[in-house]
Amino acid sequence: xxxxxxxxxxxxxxxxxxxxxxxxxxxxxxxxxxxxxxxxxxxxxxxxxxxxxxxxxxxxxxxxxxxxxxxxxxxxxxxxxxxxxxxxxxxxxxxxxxxxxxxxxxxxxxxxxxxxxxxxxxxxxxxxxxxxxxxxxxxxxxxxxxxxxxxxxxxxxxxxxxxxxxxxxxxxxxxxxxxxxxxxxxxxxxxxxxxxxxxxxxxxxxxxxxxxxxxxxxxxxxxxxxxxxxxxxxxxxxxxxxxxxxxxxxxxxxxxxxxxxxxxxxxxxxxxxxxxxxxxxx
Amino acid sequence: xxxxxxxxxxxxxxxxxxxxxxxxxxxxxxxxxxxxxxxxxxxxxxxxxxxxxxxxxxxxxxxxxxxxxxxxxxxxxxxxxxxxxxxxxxxxxxxxxxxxxxxxxxxxxxxxxxxxxxxxxxxxxxxxxxxxxxxxxxxxxxxxxxxxxxxxxxxxxxxxxxxxxxxxxxxxxxxxxxxxxxxxxxxxxxxxxxxxxxxxxxxxxxxxxxxxxxxxxxxxxxxxxxxxxxxxxxxxxxxxxxxxxxxxxxxxxxxxxxxxxxxxxxxxxxxxxxxxxxxxxxxxxxxxxxxxxxxxxxxxxxxxxxxxxxxxxxxxxxxxxxxxxxxxxxxx
Ligand SMILES: Nc1ncnc2c1ncn2[C@@H]1O[C@H](COP(=O)(O)OP(=O)(O)OP(=O)(O)O)[C@@H](O)[C@H]1O
Ligand SMILES: [Mg+2]
Numbered sequence: 001x002x003x004x005x006x007x008x009x010x011x012x013x014x015x016x017x018x019x020x021x022x023x024x025x026x027x028x029x030x031x032x033x034x035x036x037x038x039x040x041x042x043x044x045x046x047x048x049x050x051x052x053x054x055x056x057x058x059x060x061x062x063x064x065x066x067x068x069x070x071x072x073x074x075x076x077x078x079x080x081x082x083x084x085x086x087x088x089x090x091x092x093x094x095x096x097x098x099x100x101x102x103x104x105x106x107x108x109x110x111x112x113x114x115x116x117x118x119x120x121x122x123x124x125x126x127x128x129x130x131x132x133x134x135x136x137x138x139x140x141x142x143x144x145x146x147x148x149x150x151x152x153x154x155x156x157x158x159x160x161x162x163x164x165x166x167x168x169x170x171x172x173x174x175x176x177x178x179x180x181x182x183x184x185x186x187x188x189x190x191x192x193x194x195x196x197x198x199x200x201x202x203x204x205x206x207x208x209x210x211x212x213x214x215x216x217x218x219x220x221x222x223x224x225x226x227x228x229x230x231x232x233x234x235x236x237x238x239x240x241x242x243x244x245x246x247x248x249x250x251x252x253x254x255x256x257x258x259x260x261x262x263x264x265x266x267x268x269x270x271x272x273x274x275x276x277x278x279x280x281x282x
Numbered sequence: 283x284x285x286x287x288x289x290x291x292x293x294x295x296x297x298x299x300x301x302x303x304x305x306x307x308x309x310x311x312x313x314x315x316x317x318x319x320x321x322x323x324x325x326x327x328x329x330x331x332x333x334x335x336x337x338x339x340x341x342x343x344x345x346x347x348x349x350x351x352x353x354x355x356x357x358x359x360x361x362x363x364x365x366x367x368x369x370x371x372x373x374x375x376x377x378x379x380x381x382x383x384x385x386x387x388x389x390x391x392x393x394x395x396x397x398x399x400x401x402x403x404x405x406x407x408x409x410x411x412x413x414x415x416x417x418x419x420x421x422x423x424x425x426x427x428x429x430x431x432x433x434x435x436x437x438x439x440x441x442x443x444x445x446x447x448x449x450x451x452x453x454x455x456x457x458x459x460x461x462x463x464x465x466x467x468x469x470x471x472x473x474x475x476x477x478x479x480x481x482x483x484x485x486x487x488x489x490x491x492x493x494x495x496x497x498x499x500x501x502x503x504x505x506x507x508x509x510x511x512x513x514x515x516x517x518x519x520x521x522x523x524x525x526x527x528x529x530x531x532x533x534x535x536x537x538x539x540x541x542x543x544x545x546x547x548x549x550x551x552x553x554x555x556x557x558x559x560x561x562x563x564x565x566x567x568x569x570x571x572x573x574x575x576x577x578x579x580x581x582x583x584x585x586x587x588x589x590x591x592x593x594x595x596x597x598x599x600x601x602x603x604x605x606x607x608x609x610x611x612x613x614x
Binding site: 104105109116117121125126128129130139141142143146184190191 | 469479483488
């Protein structure tokens with residue numbers, strides 16, 4: 001297990017091993033918070049009384065076996081799903097009925113478990129879509145986008161962070177799977193979000209590429225000033241290397257919410273989260 | 283470079299069209315007048331279809347709206363300025379498109395198509411049944427109007443259509459195309475294309491999916507109504523056939539024939555179908571059959587339409603003539 005952080009790993013990983021998590025009494029109010037949320041799909045309860053809070057400066061990983069409810073939780077936190085019970089707060093405000101567009105303009109960004117691209121848009125256009133939102137230019141009906149230097153600068157910056165500079169003019173559908181994943185995340189970063197939620201950004205990426213993708217991501221997050229990251233990830237090496245806190249879900253319940261050193265010291269938790277996944281690949 | 287040569291081609295084509303009234307018998311200029319009407323309507327139609335991913339099967343409704351508006355402005359109110367009719371049609375297009383679009387943009391794919399088809403059928407029924415207002419199946423007369431305040435009293439109708447009105451339409455079409463070109467290349471146009479490709483991702487990047495679809499619907503309604511005014515002026519008649527669903531199908535046909543993935547594709551389709559239909563009608567009474575077969579062939583062999591074919595051919599020729607320069611052309 002490579003828990004030794006690479007040079008460009010996220011800040012939390014650079015702290016000495018065993019460093020205590022930030023003392024909670026000084027912690028700012030949560031950026032994003034779920035309060036006792038439950039989610040039913042028909043009669044099936046996918047999440048049972050889940051409460052989590054993520055504050056500024058945190059890199060939180062959500063782990064758990066397949067079907068544990070990780071994606072459901074991310075979808076609740078981002079307003080894609082409405083909780084059956086409980087509430088979700090973003091920067092202290094209930095997000096019920098707010099909708100993705102408003103959340104995006106208020107500083108929340110997300111990606112989906114299955115890679116999402118705009119097949120017929122180029123890499124530059126994909127990133128520009130978010131930059132247009134960020135710069136409040138969506139209703140400019142007649143000003144030519146190719147001549148907008150502000151947008152072009154932002155697109156070049158983001159593409160640079162994600163190593164996509166040479167692909168700016170390429171159609172998204174012609175990218176490799178790994179590049180599509182990067183572009184998906186890059187476009188979310190172009191919103192300049194305060195919080196970003198990433199649902200398995202390395203799924204479908206080869207094991208060899210995974211570390212590079214995560215390193216790029218973490219580096220970009222730091223460079224872009226993202227205040228909190230919520231990551232759903234199956235690869236325990238990556239989780240160990242980057243998280244400040246790990247939330248384990250199992251059958252819709254929070255099994256553990258611990259800093260990495262305590263998390264990996266508990267064999268029962270490890271068995272539940274990792275053991276069930278042995279031989280499963282997705 | 284690529285842009286430059288495309289612009290040059292457009293300029294040459296526009297120049298050639300400008301020469302038609304001078305070099306060809308009036309018949310041809312007269313034949314091309316409806317082409318301009320369709321071209322303008324299709325520029326708008328394709329903002330909805332090609333750029334926003336919404337295929338309307340009722341878009342002829344707006345053509346009819348434009349023609350009837352001209353009939354009301356000139357025939358009922360007696361205002362003989364064509365510009366007033368154009369403005370009134372644009373306004374009517376907007377006013378009608380907003381409520382219809384508000385409902386329709388909540389649906390996608392076949393549901394959007396069926397709903398717009400229903401709009402067209404309702405419009406047809408209304409025009410047909412409200413005889414005292416609309417003249418029923420005989421429609422309403424669209425009287426001759428002044429262009430830019432000029433009466434052209436010395437011209438008979440054919441001369442007017444094949445001369446001043448022809449150039450008027452050419453100019454209007456060029457203006458409409460220029461405006462639409464700005465729209466599709468704007469930040470607004472980019473958001474339309476992103477919601478077309480992936481509405482869910484677009485929303486999470488801050489794209490206002492419903493609002494933008496509605497805006498595209500409204501703009502296409504305005505373009506449709508303006509195009510319809512030209513059709514009404516030419517035939518001197520606004521009748522229910524204009525909004526009939528087969529006429530909406532005609533618009534889809536032109537768009538597919540020309541290619542909806544290029545900006546000028548639908549315009550090329552409008553020109554091709556106008557000329558083709560004229561030729562076929564003089565050759566055989568089974569022209570509809572031939573047109574149907576052509577459409578099938580285009581769908582199967584030229585999914586990107588005539589415009590796509592033209593682009594491929596020019597790329598091929600470009601590669602042949604300049605084999606030494608490394609070809610860096612992305613398939614755009
Ligand atoms: N739309 C749905 N309708 C019914 N059941 C659903 C739906 N979405 C998810 N579920 C069920 O809810 C449970 C949690 O699903 P979820 O996708 O949140 O799991 P996950 O932890 O993200 O799993 P994975 O690791 O496979 O991505 C699973 O049992 C799943 O089958
Ligand atoms: Mg999942």
